[in-house]
Amino acid sequence: MGRIEQAFAALSGKTALIPFVVAGDPTYDESLKLVDAILDAGADMIELGFPYSDPLADGPVIQAAALRSLQSGFQLPHSFRMIEQLRSRTQKPIIAFTYVNPILQFGIEAFFDQLARAGGDGVIIPDVPLEEAPDIAQVARHCDISFIPLVAPTSGAARIQAICEAASGFVYCVSSLGVTGERSAVAANVQHLVETVKQYTDLPACVGFGVSQPAHAKEISDYADGVIVGSAYVRRIAKVAEQNVDSVIDQVCNFTKELKAACKSFI
Numbered sequence: 628m629g630r631i632e633q634a635f636a637a638l639s640g641k642t643a644l645i646p647f648v649v650a651g652d653p654t655y656d657e658s659l660k661l662v663d664a665i666l667d668a669g670a671d672m673i674e675l676g677f678p679y680s681d682p683l684a685d686g687p688v689i690q691a692a693a694l695r696s697l698q699s700g701f702q703l704p705h706s707f708r709m710i711e712q713l714r715s716r717t718q719k720p721i722i723a724f725t726y727v728n729p730i731l732q733f734g735i736e737a738f739f740d741q742l743a744r745a746g747g748d749g750v751i752i753p754d755v756p757l758e759e760a761p762d763i764a765q766v767a768r769h770c771d772i773s774f775i776p777l778v779a780p781t782s783g784a785a786r787i788q789a790i791c792e793a794a795s796g797f798v799y800c801v802s803s804l805g806v807t808g809e810r811s812a813v814a815a816n817v818q819h820l821v822e823t824v825k826q827y828t829d830l831p832a833c834v835g836f837g838v839s840q841p842a843h844a845k846e847i848s849d850y851a852d853g854v855i856v857g858s859a860y861v862r863r864i865a866k867v868a869e870q871n872v873d874s875v876i877d878q879v880c881n882f883t884k885e886l887k888a889a890c891k892s893f894i
């Protein structure tokens with residue numbers, strides 16, 4: 628049983644809290660400290676975003692974070708190094724989030740081999756082309772890396788079924804159309820999307836996009852196995868520019884505890 632499966636089993640019906648942060652934002656050392664602290668504060672897994680120069684599916688908050696990280700000199704090998712360092716301190720699942728181009732540039736086999744050696748557990752690739760997904764998923768599986776697909780609110784039943792059949796780890800249910808960014812409310816149709824996914828797979832179904840406050844996590848934990856929170860973390864992390872990192876660490880840890888407390892059992 629891999630770390631992701633173990634983590635969901637250990638939660639025994641409580642919804643997992645899965646923060647997303649951009650690796651190397653604002654610097655390598657501060658980013659490592661922040662991820663460490665977020666995991667210590669109760670996050671069940673971490674979705675670690677590999678910064679990319681053309682993050683098409685991202686809103687302004689995450690785009691700015693990727694730019695800060697890249698401008699600090701952060702590159703793909705640093706992501707593997709960060710995962711290695713995190714792995715030496717935690718057994719919680721570490722999920723790499725990356726656009727497909729860095730994988731193709733680095734080499735598919737080399738990428739997943741490095742990710743596995745570093746101690747990574749899964750990968751989320753928001754822009755993987757349908758025709759390339761099976762090959763990439765096969766290489767990931769061969770390296771014991773879960774290939775975590777995304778289903779969109781516009782995905783039809785047949786597409787959702789096909790996506791679920793290729794999935795491992797969990798299925799990422801994108802709550803709303805558009806790009807990442809904090810929303811004021813949870814999208815109305817996301818529970819139906821989760822229930823549709825659950826018709827086609829026994830894998831956990833986790834909801835992301837727009838979750839910005841504990842009330843959202845509480846609502847989602849009525850029906851989903853996990854909740855992913857990205858921009859709300861990244862916006863807080865951006866405050867390192869004008870506050871010291873320890874103060875920001877306190878803020879993201881308090882936010883984590885509030886979100887975790889809201890993630891109750893859904894069974």
Ligand SMILES: O=P(O)(O)OC[C@@H](O)[C@@H](O)c1c[nH]c2ccccc12
Nearest residue numbers: 647684753807808836837856857858
């Ligand atoms: O930032 P949000 O709205 O909380 O959404 C999660 C998101 O950050 C993370 O899962 C993610 C970051 N970039 C993405 C691009 C596509 C899909 C998902 C993502």
